[in-house]
Amino acid sequence: MIITKKRDFQELMENIKNYKSFFLIGCSECAALCGTGGEPEIKTMTEALEAAGKEVTGAFVAKTGCQVLGTKVELKPFNMAIDKAECILVMSCGAGTQAAVEIFEDKPVYPVNDSMFLGNMTRFQMFDERCSLCGKCILDKTGGICPITACPKGLLNGPCGGCKDGYCEISPDIKCAWVRIYERLKKLDRLDDMSEALPAKDWSHSQKPRNLYAKEKEGAKK
Template sequence: MIITRKKDLKEIEEYIENFDKFFLIGCSECATLCGTGSEEAILNLKQWLENNNKKVTGWMIAKTGCQILGTKRELSQYRQDIEEAQCIMVLSCGAGTQSITELFEEKPVIPVNDTLFIGNMRRLREFEERCRACGECFLAITGVCVVTLCPKSMLNGPCGGYKDGKCEVNPLRKCAWIVAYEILKKRGLIEKFYENILGPKDWSKANSPRMFKEK
């Protein structure tokens, strides 16, 4: 999932100072799981705006904010509320926010959240980065994502700097390669791992902006 965090209200105050009427859009997917795009998040923002003498002309929660056509369809019933608003505030990730930018090119669109990373939820509202979307997944070979969990993205074993099993860059964390080794050992895949020396990583596959269209 895409992990998002609500921006500081001081920053948002600066973006909205010249506007009085707002339409709010949340997202029922990752942003709701993060608590940044849910109904509760929208109603809190609405209350805050109203306490600051601003008007909320309406709000909705997109099913999947980054799905442009689906979101366009869902928004069609709110056309009047959106027209009345001077700007739209989006409570989703950057991709969802840009769906709205694309759909309403002439209306200012304000992101309410910062988009942090692709990650997993370990406990309620506690997230860990797990994937850097590198474009060539090695998980079948490495077990855990060493591209992400190792600060040096070492592909074929540890850098040699680890101490007492901890990473030399971040001693609060276990060396990613020890985690990988333990998993591969449990799966009986250590021998196979030694046979699969990975070549230099092709970072061109991670160059932005990337496009993909299924054939």
């Protein structure tokens, strides 16, 4: 899931100081799980905006805010409230905000949240980064632990000389990713997977902007 956090409210107010009326869009997927874009957060934001003298003409939690066509259809019943608003505020990730930019060509759209990373909810409202979206996964070679993400240096072969007692020199709170990989492979009796150094990564797979269309996905299946 995409992990988001709320932006500073005063910063948001500064960004939207020239507008008086707003329509809010949340997202029932990642943002709702992160507590940044579900019904309770929409309600809290509505109250905060009204307390600051702004008008909220309406609000809606999209099923999947980054799904452009689906969100556009879902928003149809809210056309009047949207027309009355000078500005759209989006309480999802950056992709959701840009979906709204595509939908509302003639209205300013502002993000309420910062998008942080792709990760897992490991405990309630606790999120850890798991994937850096490199475009060519190597989890099959690393016991299912991503060194590109879990190692602060993104080392493809480790551990480095900064590993002390199994922890990373960057922070005593971070267990060395390569120690974790070693321990997991050992447990699975797959240490042979570490016998060969991983080759230098082909970063062309993460060249931006990326896109993926159905035809290409079909090709990958063959």
